[in-house]
Amino acid sequence: MNNLAQLHIDHTKCSGCGRCVQVCPGSLFFLDPSHHAAHHPIERFGWDGCWKCQHCLAVCPNGAIHILGKDPKDSLPAPPLETAAPVLDALVANRRSHRRYQARNVEKETIRHLIGLLQNAPNGGNKLQVEYALVDDVEQMDRLRTLASERMDALAACGIYPDGYDAKSFQDLKRAEETVRPDMLFCGAPHLLIPHAPADVGCGWQDTAIAGTYFELLCAAHGLGAILMSFCLDVLKRMPDVWSLLHIPDDHCVSMAIGFGYPMIPYARGVQREDAVRSEVLSFPAVS
Structure with a gap:
């Protein structure tokens, strides 16, 4: 089977959660009869093949998916939300x-x-x-x-x-x-x-x-x-x-x-925006 993206699924780690099936924009994944992740032939990159997005590698909770020569253990882990959110807000x-x-x-x-x-x-x-x-x-x-x-x-x-x-x-x-x-x-x-x-x-x-x-x-x-x-x-x-x-x-x-x-003049604090964000809450008619 063609496997241009070097996609490998470690079935000893795959739990059959189906997340890779749900996130792959190229619809390359499916669950086989044993309820393990499997993939269709990968013959090209692009719209009708592998997008090289690595969503599959990123979403697998057990690190069962390797693709494009990438090992999931080498990826940066997601930061804890309780610490990431205030830092990004401040930035x-x-x-x-x-x-x-x-x-x-x-x-x-x-x-x-x-x-x-x-x-x-x-x-x-x-x-x-x-x-x-x-x-x-x-x-x-x-x-x-x-x-x-x-x-x-x-x-x-x-x-x-x-x-x-x-x-x-x-x-x-x-x-x-x-x-x-x-x-x-x-x-x-x-x-x-x-x-x-x-x-x-x-x-x-x-x-x-x-x-x-x-x-x-x-x-x-x-x-x-x-x-x-x-x-x-x-x-x-x-x-x-x-x-x-x-x-x-x-x-x-x-x-x-x-x-x-490197800035010549550092800023000591953020400013305080007073203008309200201009937005409108939209609603739409029900479709019969």
């Missing part, structure tokens, strides 16, 4: 958009660890198509910052402004650089991450936005500051030669860029 409430950073590198091992965790971010059809353009060195980031800023000013001198700007609003922006922050393009961030994905396959726009927001929250959890940006993308796309240095394929979409690094 969400205390995350801030940082616009001033220390001029030093974040350890490359830390950056790679955070990007690796993004493989767990939700994405359409579990296609895992998001890629990342990364600037992980302060000196390289300063080169990009200088190049883009000088080119932006040169274009403005010719009457070419970023989308949504005219001569007056652009000068307002430049004045803000003297007081609010010295770098309106990248907010002084020493590092840059740009998620990108194919625009015409799957859910590229949504997937890149989700990856960016997950990365910001991961930064907060690891003592890093971050800021989600779109203005720098609008500016960079007006200078194709500079944009090409990012090595983002022409057929890929980009929804945001994330500046990150």
Whole structure:
């Protein structure tokens, strides 16, 4: 039987609970006459095969399922809800958009660890198509910052402004650089991450936005500051030669860029939002 996903079920551990049957998006599992989990032939990956989601490995209470060469004992255990919930609540409430950073590198091992965790971010059809353009060195980031800023000013001198700007609003922006922050393009961030994905396959726009927001929250959890940006993308796309240095394929979409690094100014507490969440409880007519 074809088994492209290297799926193995240890029947000495399988209790026949059927959870794998219920969660597999590819409908690959069934319970055999002995009430043990079994699977259909796996001839391909994708919509009509194995989604590579590893739901089966994750849901089995006894660790009976191995797939894609993964051993369930190597997975991170779920954190206890009584401790996880307050920590995540505090992270969400205390995350801030940082616009001033220390001029030093974040350890490359830390950056790679955070990007690796993004493989767990939700994405359409579990296609895992998001890629990342990364600037992980302060000196390289300063080169990009200088190049883009000088080119932006040169274009403005010719009457070419970023989308949504005219001569007056652009000068307002430049004045803000003297007081609010010295770098309106990248907010002084020493590092840059740009998620990108194919625009015409799957859910590229949504997937890149989700990856960016997950990365910001991961930064907060690891003592890093971050800021989600779109203005720098609008500016960079007006200078194709500079944009090409990012090595983002022409057929890929980009929804945001994330500046990150060690924050210069720490925040002592979360803010207290006063506006009520605008929501409406919906009801629908009964179907006869």
